[in-house]
Amino acid sequence: MTLARVKSIALIGLRGEIVDIEVDISDGLPGYSLLGLPDAALLESRERVRSALQNSGATWPNKRVTVSLSPAWLHKSGSGFDLPIAIALLMAQGTITSRNLEQHIFLGELALDGSIRPIRGVLPALLAAVDRGITTAVVPLANAAEAMGLAGVKSIAVSHLNQVISFIEEGVIPEVNLEEIKRVSESPLDLSEVVGQKRARLALEISAIGGHHLLLIGPPGTGKTMLAERIPTIMPPLTREEAVEVAAIHSIAGALGERNLESRTPPFVSPHHTTTATAMVGGGAHFIKPGACSMAHGGVLFIDEAPECKPGVLDSLRQPLESGSVVISRATGSTTFPADFLLVIAANPCPCGRFNGKGRACTCTSLQIRRYLQRLSGPLLDRIDIRTFVEVPKRTELASTEGGESSSDVRSRVIAARGAAAERFTRDLWSTNSQIPASQLRSRFRATKEGMAFLHTELDHERLSARGYHKVMRLAWTIADRNGVTTPGLDEVESAYHLRQGVEIS
Amino acid sequence: MTKRTSQIGADGETLVASYLQEQGAVIIATNWRIKEGEIDLVARLDGRLLFVEVKSRTSAKFGHPLEAIGPEKAHRLQRLALAWIAVHDQWGADYRIDCAAVHFRDGLQPEIEYRAGVL
Numbered sequence: 058m059t060l061a062r063v064k065s066i067a068l069i070g071l072r073g074e075i076v077d078i079e080v081d082i083s084d085g086l087p088g089y090s091l092l093g094l095p096d097a098a099l100l101e102s103r104e105r106v107r108s109a110l111q112n113s114g115a116t117w118p119n120k121r122v123t124v125s126l127s128p129a130w131l132h133k134s135g136s137g138f139d140l141p142i143a144i145a146l147l148m149a150q151g152t153i154t155s156r157n158l159e160q161h162i163f164l165g166e167l168a169l170d171g172s173i174r175p176i177r178g179v180l181p182a183l184l185a186a187v188d189r190g191i192t193t194a195v196v197p198l199a200n201a202a203e204a205m206g207l208a209g210v211k212s213i214a215v216s217h218l219n220q221v222i223s224f225i226e227e228g229v230i231p232e233v234n235l236e237e238i239k240r241v242s243e244s245p246l247d248l249s250e251v252v253g254q255k256r257a258r259l260a261l262e263i264s265a266i267g268g269h270h271l272l273l274i275g276p277p278g279t280g281k282t283m284l285a286e287r288i289p290t291i292m293p294p295l296t297r298e299e300a301v302e303v304a305a306i307h308s309i310a311g312a313l314g315e316r317n318l319e320s321r322t323p324p325f326v327s328p329h330h331t332t333t334a335t336a337m338v339g340g341g342a343h344f345i346k347p348g349a350c351s352m353a354h355g356g357v358l359f360i361d362e363a364p365e366c367k368p369g370v371l372d373s374l375r376q377p378l379e380s381g382s383v384v385i386s387r388a389t390g391s392t393t394f395p396a397d398f399l400l401v402i403a404a405n406p407c408p409c410g411r412f413n414g415k416g417r418a419c420t421c422t423s424l425q426i427r428r429y430l431q432r433l434s435g436p437l438l439d440r441i442d443i444r445t446f447v448e449v450p451k452r453t454e455l456a457s458t459e460g461g462e463s464s465s466d467v468r469s470r471v472i473a474a475r476g477a478a479a480e481r482f483t484r485d486l487w488s489t490n491s492q493i494p495a496s497q498l499r500s501r502f503r504a505t506k507e508g509m510a511f512l513h514t515e516l517d518h519e520r521l522s523a524r525g526y527h528k529v530m531r532l533a534w535t536i537a538d539r540n541g542v543t544t545p546g547l548d549e550v551e552s553a554y555h556l557r558q559g560v561e562i563s
Numbered sequence: 564m565t566k567r568t569s570q571i572g573a574d575g576e577t578l579v580a581s582y583l584q585e586q587g588a589v590i591i592a593t594n595w596r597i598k599e600g601e602i603d604l605v606a607r608l609d610g611r612l613l614f615v616e617v618k619s620r621t622s623a624k625f626g627h628p629l630e631a632i633g634p635e636k637a638h639r640l641q642r643l644a645l646a647w648i649a650v651h652d653q654w655g656a657d658y659r660i661d662c663a664a665v666h667f668r669d670g671l672q673p674e675i676e677y678r679a680g681v682l
Contacts, residue, residue, distance in 0.1 A: 086637065086662060086681045087630045119627035121681075 070392030073185020093126030113171030267535030275447030323356030575619030
């Protein structure tokens, strides 16, 4: 047998495509040709596979070796094809005699000594494999956390080429310490560590219930970042499906870190304000990587010092904010990544950071102050429902030894309120208050008579725009859900009005 | 090139020549040399010209002997074959370029690895 074929998976964004790896060994001058649009990392597989084979006791055929990855039109990248190429070579040489590998896929990069290294995107590859009826997947041990516990495919975690050979030939399955792998590290953050900040806490809670995007404005050192980091701890835990989706995105980016399939805490992603639009939404020439907004899918995207962002970077978020996904188009094709996140933006009130409305200590001119927050564009601010000031904690608050309300207490209220909203929207296309369309707000989802009267007065005095009117209505519904009220009344509308109008911008 | 290595090369070429004769080939030329390089063996088998490059090695320490034939060397073999055809006015002749590896190992019979039609 000089011809052999094994299977692997190539990823296009989150979508996986089965790739057949064929190896032919024929007489001729020793040489190696790799067909099927490989990228640089894949072209280098020859040297890795050769050394790995020789150093694990197998021989390298001193003949003409042709490796073909099909479908031929698909651009293939990365080092994950090392292992399937090595296995196909061993089959073509006759070292591996088993022919029953039709339902198997192989993923893994080879080290020169034959050990198997982790690769990116194992989880989405396995999800694709399940769809295509693959029953067994051989994956690197270091990626076992993503693979184990996925229903529909049996994962064999391996750390050396020889283990793969003995698995194929003799059915020996290497032992894996599952307890070690499946351990979930819980977020150590808790809202009880935040001192005071009554108003900001309420804003956080409302934001988590209704999916309302949030703008935090406050002088440096008041706890804007501290508050934002704790939002995931008060959000409802991810469902199994969401957790898999989130893990798949992080797996592609090679940034799974502490997360695995069992991690139910929503992700928190905080790109630096010097980040580029590409890093924000995703991109790349051959291998398209998800950006920060996809990494934050299902969780929180926090942008600190937002007015310092380069022009265009924040506005690149408008499409994902609208559609919940990002479409990245490149010469090699276009890819869609999910990007449904809660946007939290933090800003100083002025360039010097000390402006707090009282005019003390701030060294900025009034023009500077006005221009500073105007760097956040209108269309973006339009999508942010809650604007709130984060104030300097008072002396009495700092001196208090009592912690604030804990994350788990707030979270149980958030879950209950979301439940109430979901019940109301059972027959609708949306599930959170922030998504209610404007026309529906004016017909089906009106506040009580007193509440509406308040809004109408504000409209008459031109203190509220038409856009603002709808935003306040949505917030009022969220507050009603939180307070267990069936229809928002005057109290709810008034609190909503203050959350929305908390900061005057432009 | 030391005496020893050139002797090993010559021994290898002799071995391959007798191997070809066993197969029924007629040796037309050995070590045909022009400015561009040298063809180790030219033979005729069943009306077809064979140009043979012979590589001899006493150990596998430096890789397989045929690995020494890189793309540049392969290209040169092709040009040399055409040169031979031109010089001997054999235009239109059916020809083939072969490579042979000869392994000399201490205490063992020399082993010939013959690869036909490699280019």
